[in-house]
Amino acid sequence: MGRSGSGKSSLLKLGGGLLQPTAGSVSVAGTRIDDLGEKARALVRRGPVGFIFQGLNLIGNLSVTDNLDVAGHIRGRRYTTAEKTAALEAVGMAAMGSRLVEDLSGGEAQRVAIARSLMSKPTIVFADEPTGALDSTNAANVTSLFKDVVTTGSAVVVATHDPVVAATTSRVVFLSDGRIVGELSSPSAEEIARRVIAL
Numbered sequence: 001m002g003r004s005g006s007g008k009s010s011l012l013k014l015g016g017g018l019l020q021p022t023a024g025s026v027s028v029a030g031t032r033i034d035d036l037g038e039k040a041r042a043l044v045r046r047g048p049v050g051f052i053f054q055g056l057n058l059i060g061n062l063s064v065t066d067n068l069d070v071a072g073h074i075r076g077r078r079y080t081t082a083e084k085t086a087a088l089e090a091v092g093m094a095a096m097g098s099r100l101v102e103d104l105s106g107g108e109a110q111r112v113a114i115a116r117s118l119m120s121k122p123t124i125v126f127a128d129e130p131t132g133a134l135d136s137t138n139a140a141n142v143t144s145l146f147k148d149v150v151t152t153g154s155a156v157v158v159a160t161h162d163p164v165v166a167a168t169t170s171r172v173v174f175l176s177d178g179r180i181v182g183e184l185s186s187p188s189a190e191e192i193a194r195r196v197i198a199l
């Protein structure tokens with residue numbers, strides 16, 4: 001958490017191998033990634049690292065299930081209908097598989113992006129404002145989905161402005177001007193809100 005411009009997206013992009021640091025090093029799940037070439041970093045993104053973007057990165061003129069197939073293709077996998085249905089069910093989008101992404105609402109598209117990212121069962125998922133476009137019910141669905149992912153042994157790192165979302169995690173790290181300025185362990189939404197106001 002941190003104010004706009006504090007460095008949340010930058011941190012997640014560095015971890016996801018989408019941005020190269022100008023100084024220092026980046027290690028993810030025990031592997032140093034900043035000294036890898038572009039090809040090797042692309043493999044990291046297709047394998048152990050999942051990324052849910054602020055700007056989605058879905059293909060608008062393809063259907064929801066076609067977008068999942070494209071993601072599978074990039075990873076060299078052919079997802080079964082059952083796998084796709086299960087992923088869409090988890091985000092409450094099972095009935096919309098044949099809809100074009102460009103016809104979805106922002107929140108619906110966000111849920112498709114989350115389903116797509118989790119299908120590859122990544123070791124670590126970086127999610128940038130994953131509930132930013134969602135109403136409170138769908139936001140709660142997404143955070144409970146993340147909790148399920150965590151119980152399977154994966155880690156989820158979320159950038160959020162929402163104290164209620166942050167309160168569903170085990171650790172909240174606060175950023176200010178690109179630096180870590182504090183951290184709370186399993187805090188309540190009230191504690192988080194107080195801390196955010198003081199940043």
Ligand SMILES: Nc1ncnc2c1ncn2[C@@H]1O[C@H](COP(=O)(O)OP(=O)(O)OP(=O)(O)O)[C@@H](O)[C@H]1O
Nearest residue numbers: 002003004005006007008009010011019054159161
């Ligand atoms: N590639 C880059 N090179 C240099 N500066 C950058 C780069 N990307 C972002 N910045 C700057 O770094 C700062 C942090 O940006 P970042 O996008 O990480 O903020 P954020 O915490 O995600 O904000 P928001 O809540 O608005 O999404 C900003 O001042 C931004 O302009």
Ligand SMILES: [Mg+2]
Nearest residue numbers: 008009054128
């Ligand atoms: Mg951001």
